Amino acid sequence: MVSIVTGGCGFIGSHMVDRLLAEGHAVRVIDNWTTGRPENLDHQKGNENLTVYHMDIRNREEIEPVFQGADYVFHFAALADIVPSIQKPWDYYSSNVLGTYNVVECAKQAGIKKLVYAASSSCYGIPDEYPTKETAEIRPQYPYALTKRLGEETVLHWGQVYGLPVVTLRLFNVYGTRSRTSGTYGAVFGVFLAQKLAGKPFTVVGTGEQTRDFTYVTDIADAFYTAAMSDVVQDTFNVGSGGTYSVNQLCELLGGEITHIPKRPGEPDCTFADTAKIESRLGWKAKVTFEEGVQKVLENIDYWRAAPVWTPDTISTATEDWFKYLGR
Numbered sequence: 001m002v003s004i005v006t007g008g009c010g011f012i013g014s015h016m017v018d019r020l021l022a023e024g025h026a027v028r029v030i031d032n033w034t035t036g037r038p039e040n041l042d043h044q045k046g047n048e049n050l051t052v053y054h055m056d057i058r059n060r061e062e063i064e065p066v067f068q069g070a071d072y073v074f075h076f077a078a079l080a081d082i083v084p085s086i087q088k089p090w091d092y093y094s095s096n097v098l099g100t101y102n103v104v105e106c107a108k109q110a111g112i113k114k115l116v117y118a119a120s121s122s123c124y125g126i127p128d129e130y131p132t133k134e135t136a137e138i139r140p141q142y143p144y145a146l147t148k149r150l151g152e153e154t155v156l157h158w159g160q161v162y163g164l165p166v167v168t169l170r171l172f173n174v175y176g177t178r179s180r181t182s183g184t185y186g187a188v189f190g191v192f193l194a195q196k197l198a199g200k201p202f203t204v205v206g207t208g209e210q211t212r213d214f215t216y217v218t219d220i221a222d223a224f225y226t227a228a229m230s231d232v233v234q235d236t237f238n239v240g241s242g243g244t245y246s247v248n249q250l251c252e253l254l255g256g257e258i259t260h261i262p263k264r265p266g267e268p269d270c271t272f273a274d275t276a277k278i279e280s281r282l283g284w285k286a287k288v289t290f291e292e293g294v295q296k297v298l299e300n301i302d303y304w305r306a307a308p309v310w311t312p313d314t315i316s317t318a319t320e321d322w323f324k325y326l327g328r
Helices: 011-022 038-044 060-067 082-087 089-110 143-162 188-197 217-229 247-254 276-282 290-299 312-318 320-326
Strands: 002-006 026-031 050-054 072-075 114-120 166-171 173-175 202-205 214-216 235-239 258-261
Touching: 002 011, 011 026, 011 038, 011 072, 011 217, 026 060, 038 050, 060 089, 072 089, 072 217, 082 089, 082 143, 082 320, 089 114, 089 143, 114 143, 114 217, 143 166, 166 217, 173 217, 188 202, 188 247, 202 247, 214 217, 214 290, 217 235, 217 276, 235 276, 247 290, 258 312, 312 320
Parallel strands: 002 026, 002 072, 026 050, 072 114, 114 166, 166 235, 173 214, 202 258
Antiparallel strands: none
16 A cells, blocks of 8 residues: 655654554655654654655645555645744645645545545634534634634545545644644643753643643544545544543643743633544544553653743743734
């Protein structure tokens, strides 16, 4: 089998590459290294079944030849984070929407067996019910969420109109080794781990009682592989851990002092996936407990040594546009 992983040098994408290689697939990675890091695949150097293409999914003519002869496509390539999406919406629209259009068009032309798209639970905004079902109202709160949703709509529409065999997986709060260490203020694990290494307090938003459906990255890769190998097409599934855990719990597991920063508009107090559908249709369920996952991250904490160390003052400056536009 030949599989393409867009964004394969990134956090989740690199773990997907590991899984596919372990399953005996020949893997072609497409990544422009904007947020992905080539070093995330250093441990696979010399593997004759892996080819990395330094390309941008926004350039269809460049990426199209890579799809020829491929069986499966795992589409992770996207820009993430809230604040930059508010500041530079075109970058997000061009990558997450138009880039996705290019990917599905290339997949269609190549006649692939299955395309699995990394959708985002941010499409739900602030839901009315928890755990949140796939049928919940779609309420994106910021451009990142909107563009990921429009990418998902594009994938499903190509399935509906052109018969492209697709599945979209709405990911909740993914964490684990190799999570992003960019200069952008974003995911809580990257922020906290750099603070821990620097001996600084964890910057906890609000009371820290808000909960998140933290799902370990290898479970995510397992969900994508399961979806690709199944007979299910033209469908959408939540992917979550089966639980929801407070930021305070995370701080306890990581071990460190806490300082509180203001609560932010547009953020839910809880994220919690209803996973009944993926459990019944695909037979998938998360395996790694929250405690086990955090321990795995701590065992690899040196990965975050070069990450930016955020303080309440630098966070306040970085999130000014968040409050400006989402606090109205």
